[in-house]
Amino acid sequence: MTVVFSMFLLTLLLITAIAVVHAGNLFVAVMLSGIFSLLLALNFFLLDAADVALTEAAVGAGISTVLFLGALSLTTDREKSPSPHRLLSLAIVAVTTLAVIMGTLDKPSFGDPEAPVQVHVAPWYLETTREAIQIPNVVTAVLSSFRGYDTLGEVFVVFTAGIGVLFLIGRHSGTKPQDIGPPHGEPSGLRHYLIPRLIGRMLVPFIMLFGLYVQFHGEYGPGGGFQAGAIIAASIILYALLEGEKRALQVLPRSVLVGMISGGALLYSAVGVAGMLMGGNFLDYSVLLDDPVKGQQIGIILIEAGVGITVTGVLLSIFHAFAARGRF
Amino acid sequence: MNLAYLLDILSWILMTAGGFFVFVGGVGALRMPDLYTRMHAASVTDTVGPMLVVAGLLLQSGLSLPSVKLLGILFFLLLTGPTASNALASAALLAGKNPEYARRMDEPADGEKAE
Amino acid sequence: MELLGLYHYWVFAILLMTGFYAVVAKVNLIKKLIGLTLFQAAVFLLYISVGMVEGGDAPIFTADNADSLFSNPLPQVLILTAIVVGISTTALGLAIVVRINEVYGTIEEDEIQEIDRR
Structure with a gap:
């Protein structure tokens, strides 16, 4: 159940991110990035990172939005020129995405307790915190x-x-x-x-x-x-x-x-x-x-x-x- | 034992109903024609939806500290949600957006409104 | 299940590259900064996903989880500080954009270069 929910949230995160980049009005983009931060905070919470979720919700959705709006009020909220070399950038980005995904194929499966990252210092931190x-x-x-x-x-x-x-x-x-x-x-x-x-x-x-x-x-x-x-x-x-x-x-x-x-x-x-x-x-x-x-x-x-x-x-x-x- | 089972069923019914209202609010926000009607539909998601969901969760947690926290969350949601809607609506009104759906319904097409 | 095992990393890859696209392809400086925050967010997601242990608890000891498995606290610590550092550096970037706007009167990169060339 949690797996389905987290996949749903991650997909929503992707859609929001693409909408942020696609939005022509900067005001809309900033508002969407506030939503993006809240979704990210929810994902962090599902990934057992309560502290990080709290920080992301307060900083990303709260303060970051206010700062971006402040900057927009000092500049402009319209994106004027369309992107030049749009196709070239898209092609480069697509190739790089595929390369990064290729790289993830070698990673240990998500949540694997035997993954190298879990066995090195983390157990020591957990034990020493309890004692010292x-x-x-x-x-x-x-x-x-x-x-x-x-x-x-x-x-x-x-x-x-x-x-x-x-x-x-x-x-x-x-x-x-x-x-x-x-x-x-x-x-x-x-x-x-x-x-x-x-x-x-x-x-x-x-x-x-x-x-x-x-x-x-x-x-x-x-x-x-x-x-x-x-x-x-x-x-x-x-x-x-x-x-x-x-x-x-x-x-x-x-x-x-x-x-x-x-x-x-x-x-x-x-x-x-x-x-x-x-x-x-x-x-x-x-x-x-x-x-x-x-x-x-x-x-x-x-x-x-x-x-x-x-x-x-x-x-x-x-x-x-x-x-x-x-x-x- | 039996009572616990019953409470479980009741809480799931409440939470599903809450989820349904949130869903309806989402559909309304997408399908309604102008800003004010959309906000009207979306306001379901920050009143009835959370109330039902929190009621269901309260039945799950019983008399405990999490229940108090849930009630606190509900209190602040009910306080801030309508306030945000009010701020949005009055900002739209100040920016010169009139609730014109009612007017548009009487007219045959958009083009003739320009006269 | 094996296929889903890498879904978090794929989301990371696409998010990262969405932010990257905004940085390289968009001309508006604020849009570039928004892209940069997306890029950061993707890295945050990668770190937290790596630290997650299936069936583990959040690394906070309570009365009744003495023997349970815990997720890795280290990536969480790194990202916790990185989020706050990220907003400070983004604010610095925004301040530079505001200054550029005051001097050049625009925040579009091509127009700024046009003015510089004159």
Whole structure:
């Protein structure tokens, strides 16, 4: 039954992807790619990846759509020229697809427990998490403890991307900062959008509460800093869309956001340095407390908080950078 | 034992009915002539459909934490779905799209409407 | 069943190449970026499919799954971070497109090259 359902979802995913590429109006393409992300999240859930599904739903369907719409409002939503060399590209793509499919024929069958990828480090991670870290969510344990270096690198990539966006379009010289979202346009818009505003205002605290739950429950269930950052940023973006960008900036001014971007990354690195100062290796949490297991858990909570703060700061700064450039 | 069997059957009936309404909503969204009638058809998928499906799932999970979560999901679906429909409809109205299916029904062909 | 065993990978291949087509064939820069996100999504799907174990549970210990088989947590960790990194880099790309639009007044690649040639 699950097999049929997952094949159905995968086929739907393919159809949506082709529709995204085929759509002539960019607005339609962006909306379809939001649907694509939700379908992808469902597929991830069926593939036992609850954490990834949560992230994809919050980031792909929520924040990515808002950012693309922001970019569209700054440029244009019409695709002007038809593709040149369309047949040539189609031919190349068809040949490459066949080559990739040929390559998959040698792969072990889907879900095979004896496949090489399943027998190497995964069992070790599962066992060691049970003994040395003692938290239920292995994904969080691997993310923040075993592969702490990798995650630190990822946080700095997010950090760098955020700084890059601020460099490119963060300064709003020449154009006046204006509100985006429903309340712009003719004044009659406000009256017409009364219901969404009221309901949205009601939902914002719930979304934020859920974000905090995901942040601090990440050791026990699906969740963690990356997801929580995306969800909290989404709640504040919703607030900005409802009440105008200025009100959102009063809640969290730009200076605070910049502080969050660097503060989260700094907190992460500081935990690593603290480990060094207390006689361990960089990002070795076992030495943080007398009990190594407790030390691991404290370290994971701290660095997840750092990740959450940075991701929230970066996503919100990017949103504000796009919103402030609006010239409606 | 017998009661559990009965509850199982009832829950499957509810879920199938919910699935049917979602399907009807999908067909309506594809086949209806203009935006407003399409939205009208599609709104079945975010009201009756989830209500029936969640009712069926509640019978499956009984009195437990998942039931509370299911009720929470239903609450937020019922809150956000109609709101989204309302936002979409008023945006369409503001953009100058009039519900003109009713008018078009009275006229013989599209071409003569241009006068 | 043996045939279906590779269906996930085929979907990956077609998705990947759909994104690739948008990147190489489309002229509109935002469309290219959308294609790039499709390409990313295909890679995500491949990793998660590889990590899945038939009959396994999500890698979260609960009270009653002490002896069960678990799916591989490692690909999930890699993709979890990759999704957030992906949106940040996409935002960077969008910022560049917005700047290009401000300078050239268009986001169509051929028109930009036309202006450059003048």
